[in-house]
Amino acid sequence: MTEFSLRDLERIVAVRAGASPDESWTARLVAAGPEKAARKFGEEALETVIAALGEDRQALVAESADLLYHWLVLCHTRSVALDEVLAELERRTAQSGLAEKAARDA
Numbered sequence: 001m002t003e004f005s006l007r008d009l010e011r012i013v014a015v016r017a018g019a020s021p022d023e024s025w026t027a028r029l030v031a032a033g034p035e036k037a038a039r040k041f042g043e044e045a046l047e048t049v050i051a052a053l054g055e056d057r058q059a060l061v062a063e064s065a066d067l068l069y070h071w072l073v074l075c076h077t078r079s080v081a082l083d084e085v086l087a088e089l090e091r092r093t094a095q096s097g098l099a100e101k102a103a104r105d106a
Contacts, residue, residue, distance in 0.1 A: 006068065010082045013072045026073060034077040041070040
């Protein structure tokens, strides 16, 4: 198992976001703003769904990696830290999924 984590990727995104858009895809996405990052994330989400419906396991792995990367870029454009999302997930797991959904729908 690899030691690489989403926190590692978040740090890489932050560093690359500060590079020249001529030299970094991450910097180019960030410079284009959250709208472009959101559209790219949406494209990757659809590609992940398509891969999940297929028989090619490696395609799902690759698309999932693209999805997570683009999600972190999108979060970066809105100054949302991975730790904030993890804290929200932790809060939600303190109760059952059905109870949490009912609370949101109320």
